[in-house]
Amino acid sequence: MTDELPLFPLGTVLFPGLVLPLHVFEERYRALVRHLTALPEGSPREFGVVAIERGWEVDHHAGANDSLTLHEVGCTAQIRQVTEHPDGQFDLVTVGHRRFRIEQVDRTTEPYLVAKVNWLDEPEDSATNADRLVPGLLELFQRYLRLIRPDREGEQLPEEATVLSHLIAATTALPLSDRQGLLASPDTTSRLRTERTLLNREIALLTRIRAVPVPLTELAVSTSPN
Template structure:
């Protein structure tokens, strides 16, 4: 099943069930928020969040205020997640502070860059597990144990380490993917995995890798390209 969605490129990966607050000041995304708010009651107020693969959603500008030459338009990853609008605060300057929650994953199809002030895309909804999975249940217990060890290496507050983690394997897999100090590329690969058990196995490998590095050098590697990228404006 396919649908057409407004698309919001970001320098981060959104997962189902995770909260994403955004400050909206660019006019095209103000228009998107107004469009969502004006929808009839009962209509889904959601847009697609897709991580940027290359380029900048808003090109850097030179001293004259014009976009710098040679900066290509943004390219997107293939899989994103819808953000459901939960709270909107209109600001005196016409911008918005919004709170959204990740809802459902999709694969990006044809992108329309001209039909609206903001990007829209044909999207294909990706499957989510509905039946209990014994393998995922067993893996979830292992991920919880390894994740607590990992948290003990990056957090000093015992309460944060002992906080309750979800028992549902799919919910847990999304929480771990969004919470661990991973690169956008790592998170994107996890988002694209359809099977919960496969996602949990991948997270076990990543958590063990990160924990080993933290024990050795007390640091988590981040590509220099990500450190050099300008902040996302919206």
């Protein structure tokens, strides 16, 4: 069974349980916020955040929706706080809720995209295996955090396997393709195993950069408009 879900394409990946603040200024997404806030009390006010594979989420030209290629797996964002400005723009505080896979996209009925989606649950039969991975992942992640934020020693980290897997995926400085792969992982165990590999890679890279003096200009990278 599929459900319909309005989409908000972005140049980022949202994970369950993570906070995503948004400033909504484009008219089609302002219409989406107005639609959700007008729903009856108690109705779920959520939309799908999905990462853009090709194209940009902001395009004021006609037919902009047709130019977007989206990743198949996204995460819903539940609206927790809405601030409307006099000019009609909105500031939102949202929280990632549940993963979905896009089955079909309607690009014409509404000014924003609407998708038919299937929900992706975390299989419970992998919980035991995932729990065994947690101590090693906690140690690796703490080591990574010490390298990038030495002034924030001793941060409290969750020990629940799925929550930890989402936190690592969202806060580690990874390319969008790696984050998207983690969001699409079939279960927590697979996600944690992949994160173990990625954290080892990032720690080795950070250790090498810190140990070998190089001019800052050699470390410069181009920035994304997102």
